Amino acid sequence: MLEVVFHDEYFVAVNKPAGMLVHRSWLDKHETQFVMQTLRDQIGQHVFPLHRLDRPTSGVLIFALSSEVASQVMPMFANHEMNKTYHAIVRGWIEESGRLDYDLKVELDKIADKHAEQEKEPQQAITDYRPIEKVEIPRSTGRFPTTRYCLMELKPLTGRKHQLRRHMAHLRHPIVGDTTHGDGKHNKLFREVYDSHRLLLHASQLEFIHPYSKEYISIDAKVDQTWLRIYEEFGWKI
Template sequence: MLEIIYQDEYMVAVNKPAGMLVHRSWLDKHETQFVMQTLRDQIGQHVFPLHRLDRPTSGVLVFALSSEIAANMMPMFAQHEMQKTYHAIVRGWIEQADVLDYPLKEELDKIADKFARQDKEAQDAVTAYQPLAKVEVPHSTGQFPTTRYCLMEMQPKTGRKHQLRRHMAHLRHPIVGDTTHGDGKHNRLYREVYDSHRLMLHASELSFIHPYTKQPLVLRAGFDHTWQRLFATFGWDNPQPCETVAK
């Protein structure tokens, strides 16, 4: 069962689990569980995805309840007429909030994009971020006997593929659990010491003006057991409440 965090006559939002694909893909033929099909069976009607989350990322994921509603709402997501808030655990300590404006070249899939242009210009990519908490753990990942980590809040202002993961890697503060852009030593430490086997990136909040009621809508997704266990271990407060707010 998926956790439904919001539902009305127009849309439904769930807290997507880490590791679950949004919909069926020929690139992952062996997979048998998908958010889209699971949600359809759970609520007894077809759903239409309005945006996506990477497979290893958890958090707020919104579906329209008809193709007509999807066609009306899709431009909102495509034109970024909403605010997305993510939380992540990254390597090292970031001391102050900032905005990273660092263009990213389009990331192509070797199979799905094999006929796409390889020489496209880098696209604008902007991420606002701020540190929320720090920890220094008594485990070595290199020359020092301890290792530092930071809890980050991030708000992407653009929607490039793997933008947050690539931007944090560019800052030399890769997100823990990122097997593509991250650092294997830190990923291994979290698996072996903290029993954390996921990407520590969570889409915690999505806020926008409801296209039909015209009221502000704030959708919030709570943190899973891995996150909660790490909060307790590191002595960090849960960074935000878990309820959804319709104003």
């Protein structure tokens, strides 16, 4: 059962578990569980995705309940009228809030995009970031006897593929558990010491003005047990 965090006559939103694909893909032929099919069976009607979350990312994922609503609302995402807030645990300490405006080249999948134009111009990508908590643990991942981590609030102002993961890596503060853009030593430490086998990136909140009722909507999704265990270990407030 998926956790439904919002449901009205136009939309339904769930707290997507980490590791679950949004929809069926020929790139993952062996998978049997998908958010779209599971949610459709759970609420007894078809759902239409309005955006996506990467497979390893958890958190708020919203669907339209008809194709008409989907076609009308999709531009809200394209125009960034849906405000998204993420939380992430990153390597090292970031002491101050900031905005990263750093263009990203289009990431192409070797199989799915093999016929796509290979050399596209980098696209503008902007992320606001704010440190919330930090910790220094008595474990070494290299030259120093201790290792530092930071809990970050991230707000993407554009929607590029893997934007948050790539932006944090660009700042030399990769997200823990990122096997593509991250740091293997830190990923290994979290697996072995904290039993964390996932990307520590969570879509915590989605805010928007409802296109039909004109009400302000804020949808929140709680973190999973892996996050709660780490918060407790580090003495961080939930």
